[in-house]
Amino acid sequence: MLFEMQPFTAFMNVESTRSYIDDLYSQDPNKCLASIICIKNSVIGSNRQKASVIAQGIVPRLIYLLKDRNMKVSVRIEAAVTIGSLAKGTEDHIELLINSGCIQIILDVLEENEPKLIDACLCCLRTLSHQSSSCNTKYTVKNLQKLLSFAGPKETLQRQSCVASILSSACKSAVEQNSLCSVGAPTIFATLLAVQNYSVRIPVVTCLASMCWGNQIVASEIVNTSCKDIKIPNYLATLISRDRPIEMQLEAARCLTNLHRAGAIPSYDPIITYRTLPCLVRLCQVEHSEAHRALAADTLAYLTEVDSNLQQVAAISNQLVSALVDLLKCPSIAARQAAFRAFASLGANDEDIRKRIIDTKCLMDRVVEGLGDENKKIRLAAVRCLHSLSRSVQQLRTTFQDHSVWRPLMTLLADAPCTELLTAASSALCNLLLEFSPAKEPMLQQGVVQLLATLTSQADPSLRLNGVWALMNLAFQAEQRVKSQILTALGTDQIFRLLADSDTRVLMKTLGLLRNLVSPRTHTDTMMALHGPQVMQGVVLVLEGPHTPEVKEQALCILGNIADGERARDHIMSNEDVLKKLIDYMTHPAPCLQEPAVFCINNLTRRGEPGAIERQMKLKELGVVNILQQLQSTSNTVLLNR
Structure with a gap:
């Protein structure tokens, strides 16, 4: 049946859309369909229009139309498409859609047998899953099995791509990763890796990377899964070649990185050392786009974070350090954060690498700038970079003193940041307070003892540990006045609380602090004359x-x-x-x-x-x-x- 379409514009105001919205509630399916199409077209590319129509209360009606099995399929399809379009709006728009129960309705509709409706719902679910950081949908085993049924080798490329994208957002916990693995996802995705289409391959690899992140059981299952006698890691190794699209290379390298960090592929495996690592280093170079370089640097940071051999191989790679410094000049938060993270990983263990990084022109200036950056993520990455580089004994005496890195660090700590930032900053402070560090005296003058004493009473054990650890470093071979200052700031009651701490690490560092306070011999008599009964009581408490x-x-x-x-x-x-x-x-x-x-x-x-x-x-x-x-x-x- 033909029906008359009224003209529309891309930026209709509330008044001009009211008639179409009224028709949305019509019992005439043709009027209803025309209304949905007009609304859909009006909100494309305009968050203002999305907000306008959402404010008029259309979401419950769209959901009702979508789930109504007695409604014309074409109406239900357009309802799904329109919901998907609204889901491309602001975070508030997406949250409203999710809180309205959209996802569960879509999952219910997927149980039906209407191919075009299923296609529209899969696309809508993909958008909802990826547009919102607050999407915490828990898929049941039945849901996962149903979704995977649309990713089989005989399904369309669009369906395969949608399913992989949807499921990659459903791997936020070990329980979800294990569930997805238990219903056969690795086998299905191994088959899809052979599909000669990157719109399928890229989301499939992304999903595999999410599945194995931090999960050794799932990672081992993926590593041992084959398709046509080719194991998944070997498939991935072919996808990081230079002739592949950059997005494909990045996702394959990220997946291999996650498989390695989960313990499924050793660092000495050629796929990691000679394929994954060089690929990421190459993609950090200046000829690539800022977004690609940022993702490559971030993945490289994770790959090399704990393995000293990979750190050494990466550090000697062609122009990596200069490429990362250049990344620090980029305007995007992601780029600068990734560069700081990469430097932190590279310098974690080797003194020569740290020296090479620190001696790079402008690097320390960038670190100091990062400590005072208005963005929390940049500050955190810069602090962790400083913590890594501050392990260098020689640099504590020279470069760090020249740049007075303690000053912005103290400012950051005094501003009472979040626990994560406070933990990283206090970790760096522990190194800056070692006995040979010239920063000790100016930090004492700025009230570092009281600041650290406050940390020891924090609820978070990592903060208590860092506070006591830094005080222990400060007390080592310190003058008598400094030791008295520490004991006064802590107080007897707090020392006893630390000696009774449930965290053994805190207890050990507290004992280390007491040991430093009553030595060397020239200080022993004075300290015990002032605090002898309390020290003895503390020792007996531990014994x-x-x-x-x-x-x-x-x-x-x-x-x-x-x-x-x-x-x-x-x-x-x-x-x-x-x-x-x-x-x-x-x-x-x-x-x-x-x-x-x-x-x-x-x-x-x-x-x-x-x-x-x-x-x-x-x-x-x-x-x-x-x-x-x-x-x-x-x-x-x-x-x-x-």
Whole structure:
């Protein structure tokens, strides 16, 4: 049946669209169809028009028309297409559509047997899945099986592409990855890799990359899946060749990177070392587009993040460092973030690589700029880059001091950023406070001790760890005034809380801090005169707690330092309970506890020092001499020498 179409423009206002919207509610399917088509055409490319028609409440009506099985198929198809068009609007538009139940309705419609309607719904679902970062749809096993049924070898290219795109957004957790793997996705996607069409291959590889990210079980399944006797990694290796489209190369390299990081392909495999890595380095070069370079650099950062051999191979690659520096000049956030991430990975382990990066012209200037950037992602990437580069001992003494990197770092920390940024910044601070760093004194003047003391009371264990760790570094061979400042800022109650911390790493660093506070010998007596009872109470708390030998070893080492002080050792000698514990540990089966206990006793009984004879006599009465005689036959040379 023919019906009259009224003219429309691409930017109709609310008044001119009202008549079409009224017809949307007509019982006449032809009027309804004409209305949907006009609305669809009016919103194409215009977020303003999308907002206008959404504000008039058409979404529930479109959903109703889509799910109404008694409605003409053509109306339902146009409803799906229009919803898909609205889903290309703003985040608010997409969120409204999702909250209206669009996705579940589409999944229900896919159970029907109307080919063109299914095509429209798949396209709509693809748009909804990828346009929204807030799309948290949980697909059931039945949903996944149904979607995969549209990706078989006899299905159209459009369907295959849509399904791969939809499912790549359905892999946000290990549960979802495992579910998709369990319904046979790797086998189906392996078949699709052989399809000679990049509109299918690219989303398929993207989906495989999402499936295996951080999931060793799924990654192993993918690596061992074949099509026509060719395993998926070998297919992927052919897709990163220079003659492939850049998007194809990037996605294949990203998938291989994820398979490697998930533990399914070793770093020494030629596919990683000689294919994936060189491909990513090549795509970082200046002749490629900014967007492609950014993605390549970000993937390269992830590939090389934890493997020192890959870091070395990448660092010697042709002009990579200069290409990444050039990327830092780009306007996009993604480009600069990726470059900082790549530098952080490359410099994670090797001193020579760090020096080469730091010596690159303008690099440190860019890092300092990044620390103060208005964008949170840039600040975080710059801080992590600084943390990686600050592992260089020589550069802490020279380049870092020349650029005063501590200044923007302190500013960033003082601004109370989010936990992620605070953790990264405090990690970098730990390195800047090492004993040989010239930045220590100016940072002390800027109130770093109080800032770190505040970190130790944070709820996040990583922040507590970094706070204590930095204070431990600061206390190492520090002046007496600095140590007193640390103890005053922390306070006795906080030290005890840290010694009772549920995170063993925090406890170990707190013991390390106490050990640094009561050494060297020139500081021991002063520190114990001021804080002796609290320190002894803390040590006893650890020795009596249900801790590992490695933890108790640190507590015994603190006692060893205290025993070295001329007056400080009286805190041990006057405490019968501590003396008995020391004697018990002298015969402990764990060498890591025996050795510091004997070391402590040795310091207490050292000849030629005031009160030595009296201490020797008291310890002899407690049976120490007999134990030492028994230890003369030990095979432990360290223990024997002590």
